[in-house]
Amino acid sequence: MQMAMIILHKKMETTISWRCVAEQLLDELQARYQSDGMIADEIMLAMSAVFDSRTVLESFNLVDRNSICRLLSSSGKILFQVVDQDDTAWLVLPKINYCKCEFFANEVVHGHFQICKHVLAVWLASAVGRLHYRSIDDKTMTAILNSIY
Template sequence: MPSFLPTVAKQLFKDIQKTYQEKTKIPDDLLIALRFVFGSCALQALDLVDQRSVTCVSSPSGRRAYQVIGGSGLLYTCYTSCHYCSCPAFAYTVLRRNESLLCKHILAAYLSQAMGLSQQEALSDQQMSSILSGRAARTDT
């Protein structure tokens, strides 16, 4: 887990991971904590995870990113390694207004990672370079 997230958020993801592995569900107390730490985007992120909208794309060179199909059907690229999402909400709410730690897409990436529910897709280094540069998205969406 990246070190720029507050300790409470990192611990929350660890608790979710452990509990989900044991019980295949997130108990109410952790759902309440998730809502407390991340606000209204917590439920939206869980919905994206439930819909299997999160794909972890990786390349032979070891690069990794998450692509999340948002509620509008648009595909957003998220980088958990540097805490960034290409969506307008991230630019406005997180970067410009500093009102939230992250957007629902990045939160969905973290949650799907913790719960082991992200789709996996292997890409060539060339395909990954295109995604990382913002020139292309996956072709299967």
């Protein structure tokens, strides 16, 4: 039991540390983007050191393609939708680092990667103000949320 607690504690420390670094990088990205309208190469490199470089590149590509939509229900629930290169729409809950994509289910859940490109794309698009916004009714939001589970 004690060993399980130690392993869980170490896993939580790792999760907290990469999340803290990611938040700092996103804050820096947002500040630099607001000041000069560019995404600095050193921030991309730093993100590639925290996350898989392919994930970072694919996330930036999704942002460049304007593929991220913030869905807001009439009662204030928020969900994000990311449309992939093959026009597949993925549901994302970025605050809890969740995506419905296969990569998330096969790699992130099992601890091989911290994040998928869709969640990172939502974080990046939010930081640089590249989100589309769509209002939906509560019934539609409920149906979407039910499809996640």
